[in-house]
Amino acid sequence: MRRMYKVVVPGDFISDKENRAGEGTYVEEGKVYALCYGIVEEREEIKVVALSGKYVPSKGDVVIGRIVEISYPYWIVDIASPYEARLHISECGGGAEKLDFGSMSRFLDVEDFIVAKVIQVNVLMRIDLALKEEFKRGSGGRLVEIPHTKVPRVIGRNGSMIKMLKEKCNCFIFIAKNGRILIRGREADMNLASMVILKIADEAHTSGLTDRVANFLDSFSRDDEEK
Amino acid sequence: MNEGKGEEVELIKDGKRLDGRGFEEFRPLKIEVGVLKRADGSCYLELGDNKVIAAVYGPREMHPRHAQDAKMAVVKYRYNMAPFSVDDRKRPGPDRRSVEISKVSREALDPVIIKEYYPKMAIEVYVEMLQSDAGTRTAGINAASVALADAGIPMTDLVSSIAVGKIGGEVVLDLNAVEDNYGEADMPIAMIARTNTITALQMDGRMTKDEFERGLKLAMGACQQIYALQRAALIERYSKSKEGEE
Numbered sequence: 001m002r003r004m005y006k007v008v009v010p011g012d013f014i015s016d017k018e019n020r021a022g023e024g025t026y027v028e029e030g031k032v033y034a035l036c037y038g039i040v041e042e043r044e045e046i047k048v049v050a051l052s053g054k055y056v057p058s059k060g061d062v063v064i065g066r067i068v069e070i071s072y073p074y075w076i077v078d079i080a081s082p083y084e085a086r087l088h089i090s091e092c093g094g095g096a097e098k099l100d101f102g103s104m105s106r107f108l109d110v111e112d113f114i115v116a117k118v119i120q121v122n123v124l125m126r127i128d129l130a131l132k133e134e135f136k137r138g139s140g141g142r143l144v145e146i147p148h149t150k151v152p153r154v155i156g157r158n159g160s161m162i163k164m165l166k167e168k169c170n171c172f173i174f175i176a177k178n179g180r181i182l183i184r185g186r187e188a189d190m191n192l193a194s195m196v197i198l199k200i201a202d203e204a205h206t207s208g209l210t211d212r213v214a215n216f217l218d219s220f221s222r223d224d225e226e227k
Numbered sequence: 228m229n230e231g232k233g234e235e236v237e238l239i240k241d242g243k244r245l246d247g248r249g250f251e252e253f254r255p256l257k258i259e260v261g262v263l264k265r266a267d268g269s270c271y272l273e274l275g276d277n278k279v280i281a282a283v284y285g286p287r288e289m290h291p292r293h294a295q296d297a298k299m300a301v302v303k304y305r306y307n308m309a310p311f312s313v314d315d316r317k318r319p320g321p322d323r324r325s326v327e328i329s330k331v332s333r334e335a336l337d338p339v340i341i342k343e344y345y346p347k348m349a350i351e352v353y354v355e356m357l358q359s360d361a362g363t364r365t366a367g368i369n370a371a372s373v374a375l376a377d378a379g380i381p382m383t384d385l386v387s388s389i390a391v392g393k394i395g396g397e398v399v400l401d402l403n404a405v406e407d408n409y410g411e412a413d414m415p416i417a418m419i420a421r422t423n424t425i426t427a428l429q430m431d432g433r434m435t436k437d438e439f440e441r442g443l444k445l446a447m448g449a450c451q452q453i454y455a456l457q458r459a460a461l462i463e464r465y466s467k468s469k470e471g472e473e
Contacts, residue, residue, distance in 0.1 A: 007461075010376055010382040011382070011421050033383070052377065
């Protein structure tokens with residue numbers, strides 16, 4: 001479905017419907033104004049989706065994090081945000097082995113990656129994670145990082161873009177809320193998938209992207225067959 | 228800024244200024260958004276012969292740690308003149324003047340930034356003067372405001388800024404270097420164009436109350452035009468995306 005993109009800058013008047021003001025907006029004297037530089041999205045709520053900016057986690061987000069430090073009883077995790085998150089030892093091991101200071105690194109060491117869910121963000125921006133999956137460096141797979149603001153574009157409307165990517169690249173693709181993307185598959189397929197994802201992130205603000213990506217992927221599979 | 232050296236210079240000839248501008252005209256303004264790849268937000272701006280580049284980094288971790296604020300982000304602003312930006316080489320590094328300008332510029336932008344969104348973080352604004360021809364602090368504020376928006380920092384409004392002054396007995400807009408050096412007064416102003424809120428105002432020299440009020444009105448009108456140019460520059464960056472699908 002095609003529709004107009006409306007780019008706004010901070011302070012732009014958007015609407016009179018004060019009670020529908022959503023994320024990225026503020027209300028002054030009953031009027032809704034833009035709070036950031038972005039694109040207006042008007043459904044039940046009036047939102048401004050920022051075109052840039054840093055990722056700030058909120059409860060329930062699934063993120064891919066990198067262990068940066070071990071500080072008993074926590075692992076300190078970089079989640080592509082200005083704020084660091086932490087993962088408690090009770091999240092690990094399933095109770096089979098009691099983890100202490102020395103043995104933490106055997107389970108998860110610095111530079112290992114995890115898929116985790118944000119279970120709590122408190123007022124001091126202390127972020128607690130729940131472990132979903134861990135993967136060591138060199139265990140196969142590819143990690144691609146894009147700005148978190150481009151994530152909705154890679155997923156596409158109702159997941160159309162990601163569905164197409166998975167089918168045509170024949171890969172397992174997991175997109176985390178913080179802009180990190182995990183790809184697993186054959187080497188050549190992973191190359192293609194990561195290249196296309198970076199292309200999508202690069203052209204995120206242009207129109208007709210899903211069609212263009214589809215054509216691009218088709219031209220690739222045809223090349224494959226000719227070989 | 229610099230005092231005239233006692234000599235008289237005719238700044239107004241046949242109702243025109245030395246560079247041919249009218250009294251209520253500001254110098255040509257050019258704004259370009261997103262010029263620096265490694266910065267989170269950036270802006271290049273030209274106001275006549277002033278050439279300014281602004282870079283915004285952050286929100287990122289605040290150093291030194293003891294200066295962190297547990298409830299909100301801290302805004303840092305650095306105004307710096309390149310050694311080659313003026314006729315005589317400027318001694319590099321911060322000096323009394325640039326420290327003061329950094330402070331007033333930060334305070335000019337502070338009211339629009341929603342700092343509460345990023346507790347404990349720092350939002351860093353670096354403004355470099357590559358070429359200077361009077362009115363650099365106003366050019367810097369204009370550029371910084373656009374760069375902050377480009378960085379995706381939540382703000383209630385953009386800030387626009389311009390100077391007015393008095394030369395040869397007339398109140399004029401946006402003094403250039405000669406006018407500034409030999410004129411009677413210079414008054415830079417920063418404001419939020421939408422709400423007509425003044426966020427910074429300084430004056431160097433003397434003006435009567437009447438001249439002050441006329442000057443203020445002139446500057447406020449100009450800020451509306453500057454705001455329109457800042458906004459247009461930001462919108463233009465994504466003009467290719469006027470139509471699209473999700």
